[in-house]
Amino acid sequence: MALRKPKLAVWKFSSCDGCQLSLLDCEDELLAVADAVEIANFAEASRAVVKGPYDLSLVEGSITTPHDAERIHGIRRVSKFLVTIGACATAGGIQALRNFKDVKEFISIVYARPEYIETLKKSTPITDHVFVDFELYGCPINKHQLVEVLSAFLNGRKPNTPPHSVCVECKQRGTVCVMVAQGTPCLGPVTRVGCGALCPAYARGCYGCFGPKETSNPASLSGWWSEMGVSNRDLMRAFRSFNAYAEPFRKQSEAHEK
Amino acid sequence: MKNSVIKVDYLARVEGEGALLVKIKGQQVADVKLRIFEPPRFFEAFLRGRKFNEAPDITARICGICPVAYQMSACHAIEDACGVKITGPIRELRRLIYCGEWIESHALHIYLLHAPDFLGYEDAVRMAKDHPEHVKRGLRLKKAGNEIVRLVGGREIHPINVRVGGFYRWPSKEEFSILAEELKWARDAALETVRWVARFSFPAIERDYEFVALQHRDEYPLNEGRLVSNKGLDIEVREYDQHFVEEQVAHSHALHSRLKERNAYFVGPQARYNLNFDKLSPVAQEAARSAGLSPVCRNPFQSILVRSVEMVYACDEGLRIIEQLELPVEPAVTVEPLVSTGYACTEAPRGILYHRYRLDDRGVILDAKIVPPTSQNLKTIEGDLEQFIQAHIGIQKEQLQWQCEQAVRNYDPCISCATHFLELQIEQQ
Numbered sequence: 137m138a139l140r141k142p143k144l145a146v147w148k149f150s151s152c153d154g155c156q157l158s159l160l161d162c163e164d165e166l167l168a169v170a171d172a173v174e175i176a177n178f179a180e181a182s183r184a185v186v187k188g189p190y191d192l193s194l195v196e197g198s199i200t201t202p203h204d205a206e207r208i209h210g211i212r213r214v215s216k217f218l219v220t221i222g223a224c225a226t227a228g229g230i231q232a233l234r235n236f237k238d239v240k241e242f243i244s245i246v247y248a249r250p251e252y253i254e255t256l257k258k259s260t261p262i263t264d265h266v267f268v269d270f271e272l273y274g275c276p277i278n279k280h281q282l283v284e285v286l287s288a289f290l291n292g293r294k295p296n297t298p299p300h301s302v303c304v305e306c307k308q309r310g311t312v313c314v315m316v317a318q319g320t321p322c323l324g325p326v327t328r329v330g331c332g333a334l335c336p337a338y339a340r341g342c343y344g345c346f347g348p349k350e351t352s353n354p355a356s357l358s359g360w361w362s363e364m365g366v367s368n369r370d371l372m373r374a375f376r377s378f379n380a381y382a383e384p385f386r387k388q389s390e391a392h393e394k
Numbered sequence: 395m396k397n398s399v400i401k402v403d404y405l406a407r408v409e410g411e412g413a414l415l416v417k418i419k420g421q422q423v424a425d426v427k428l429r430i431f432e433p434p435r436f437f438e439a440f441l442r443g444r445k446f447n448e449a450p451d452i453t454a455r456i457c458g459i460c461p462v463a464y465q466m467s468a469c470h471a472i473e474d475a476c477g478v479k480i481t482g483p484i485r486e487l488r489r490l491i492y493c494g495e496w497i498e499s500h501a502l503h504i505y506l507l508h509a510p511d512f513l514g515y516e517d518a519v520r521m522a523k524d525h526p527e528h529v530k531r532g533l534r535l536k537k538a539g540n541e542i543v544r545l546v547g548g549r550e551i552h553p554i555n556v557r558v559g560g561f562y563r564w565p566s567k568e569e570f571s572i573l574a575e576e577l578k579w580a581r582d583a584a585l586e587t588v589r590w591v592a593r594f595s596f597p598a599i600e601r602d603y604e605f606v607a608l609q610h611r612d613e614y615p616l617n618e619g620r621l622v623s624n625k626g627l628d629i630e631v632r633e634y635d636q637h638f639v640e641e642q643v644a645h646s647h648a649l650h651s652r653l654k655e656r657n658a659y660f661v662g663p664q665a666r667y668n669l670n671f672d673k674l675s676p677v678a679q680e681a682a683r684s685a686g687l688s689p690v691c692r693n694p695f696q697s698i699l700v701r702s703v704e705m706v707y708a709c710d711e712g713l714r715i716i717e718q719l720e721l722p723v724e725p726a727v728t729v730e731p732l733v734s735t736g737y738a739c740t741e742a743p744r745g746i747l748y749h750r751y752r753l754d755d756r757g758v759i760l761d762a763k764i765v766p767p768t769s770q771n772l773k774t775i776e777g778d779l780e781q782f783i784q785a786h787i788g789i790q791k792e793q794l795q796w797q798c799e800q801a802v803r804n805y806d807p808c809i810s811c812a813t814h815f816l817e818l819q820i821e822q823q
Contacts, residue, residue, distance in 0.1 A: 148410075148411060149433075150433040150435060152456060152457050152458040152461075153409045153410060153457065153459060153808075154455075154457075154458020154461070154551040155458065157458045157459060157502075157551065158551065160506060161536075161540060161550055163533040163534065163537040163540070164533075166519075167519070167522060167526075167530075167533075170519040170522075175517075175519060179404055179405075179407075180407065180409060181506065181517050181518065181519070182406060183406035183516050184516035184517060184520075200433045200434075200435075201433045204433065231436065233436075233440040234436055234439075241439070242436040242440070243434075243436070245436070245439040245442070246434065246436055246438050246439055255434060275552065276458060276551040331549070334548050335562075337548075338563050339562050339563045340554065340557075343554075345552070370445070373444060373448065377451075377452070378455065
């Protein structure tokens with residue numbers, strides 16, 4: 137270990153701030169983290185800015201403006217490791233719903249004078265623009281997974297964040313399957329674990345906050361939902377939320393649009 | 395001071411992206427602009443075509459700091475459209491989760507974002523080196539608020555247990571009793587916060603504000619009430635659009651709100667406190683008095699003190715709810731769509747949050763309007779800065795800049811909310 141503390145930077149693009157807030161929500165670990173790293177650039181928490189390069193950059197949010205599309209390259213250049221956090225940074229976020237529509241129409245719905253608004257046609261994940269060392273999923277991310285990622289990068293190992301489905305975690309925590317037992321449509325079979333399989337434990341179907349799991353099969357799940365009487369329109373909406381632009385979910389929602 | 399520019403390119407310790415630009419010509423403030431460059435996210439646009447029961451989960455994503463506020467305004471507006479009024483334990487549990495969000499958000503702002511300004515630290519981590527006991531208390535308070543949100547809502551950020559009509563399931567009685575113990579500690583810690591913050595020195599500034607908040611006959615406002623002000627406004631929430639207007643300005647991605655009749659207004663803890671002091675619990679009223687606060691507080695730098703008093707109230711109210719709560723069988727009432735328009739205003743930690751939805755017969759949202767608290771305060775913040783800088787034009791630029799930032803943070807601005815919308819520059823010519 138070098139004598140100096142590793143430098144941590146937190147960057148924000150288009151987002152709700154919730155994922156970087158997860159770092160401040162680590163109430164029990166925050167001061168310990170601040171002991172282990174130098175918080176060198178974290179606007180939400182400090183007005184002090186330490187110059188780069190940085191050992192680890194956490195990037196929240198998606199790219200939606202020409203300026204941000206440039207800014208991310210500068211951040212990549214000053215970052216040894218770049219980790220994206222949350223559904224906006226990894227999949228474009230809820231604001232990627234514009235990708236399925238004409239953004240000009242969107243601007244005119246919200247703003248009376250669209251000429252003042254500079255925005256790109258699509259909201260895109262960070263990985264579409266620069267090389268990303270690791271992606272942490274979720275809307276919002278799980279703070280325990282965030283601490284795991286920080287710990288892993290500080291110790292030069294790979295983070296342990298399981299890629300399997302929410303179903304596996306339901307079984308682990310002993311939650312009775314809401315889809316089989318109650319006939320509640322659930323995205324659990326195609327959604328990446330990380331939340332702790334929360335929704336089924338609260339008697340509701342998973343709604344896909346953590347995005348598609350590895351090798352997911354949304355088409356098959358759609359078939360089951362249809363048999364349960366879910367309309368094509370509602371299926372499209374189900375796949376088109378916080379991870380709408382993640383490829384497996386995007387393709388499936390488009391299949392239901394036809 | 396000769397002609398100069400104070401420029402803060404990226405305002406720190408606020409939620410979201412904004413900048414401040416102040417131009418000074420000779421001894422006069424020439425221009426103050428709070429620039430919001432947080433990119434727009436078009437929530438109102440993509441809510442069109444979504445189902446009415448999706449609104450709470452979608453709008454929660456406008457803000458990671460106050461998702462409960464969005465869920466509450468969305469649920470109440472949809473229920474208003476569908477002719478449903480929630481009473482009894484569901485109404486009480488909604489107050490409880492909102493108290494949790496107030497505690498979490500107020501503790502975050504008081505301890506991690508605002509107190510460092512008063513004590514001269516760049517951030518709370520640096521402040522913790524000299525004042526560890528205060529920062530640790532703040533973090534535990536924040537955690538107590540988050541525990542309420544987690545217990546009732548399933549998780550702290552973007553809770554999953556809130557739905558149109560109520561909740562998906564009740565938390566268990568045992569879980570509530572563990573929470574009650576921590577809340578008793580939190581109420582004492584909030585009282586200690588009031589005593590600590592009362593010792594800060596507050597720059598003097600007072601303007602003739604119009605404070606706007608909800609007011610309810612029986613309680614300190616959270617989810618329900620009439621919209622009132624100290625200058626005669628007294629309307630139903632559904633009359634909001636007749637009295638308030640949102641305008642687009644070139645320097646900002648956030649729309650600026652104003653009262654049609656009188657212009658700028660002030661929302662948030664101070665507005666609520668000034669208009670509803672008599673509804674605070676006796677413990678919270680006593681805490682305010684002993685800290686030297688009168689029932690009307692006009693100095694925005696004292697917002698940190700008012701926020702601390704509200705934190706006492708939220709702990710107290712949370713305890714009252716937990717002690718009296720009887721949970722029936724059904725955690726939600728059925729809500730059927732109606733061809734109608736629904737309106738709601740609830741008190742987010744930063745002030746009134748207005749939602750309006752128009753629905754068709756299948757419950758599809760035809761149009762949506764959302765006005766977050768921060769965009770309602772922007773004009774008032776710019777006005778404060780102008781007066782503050784004019785009064786302190788001779789002081790050293792670096793100090794002036796820091797105090798300008800502090801003045802912005804008086805309002806705990808949440809820029810992510812306002813673009814659904816901040817940057818600081820002071821320019822001297």
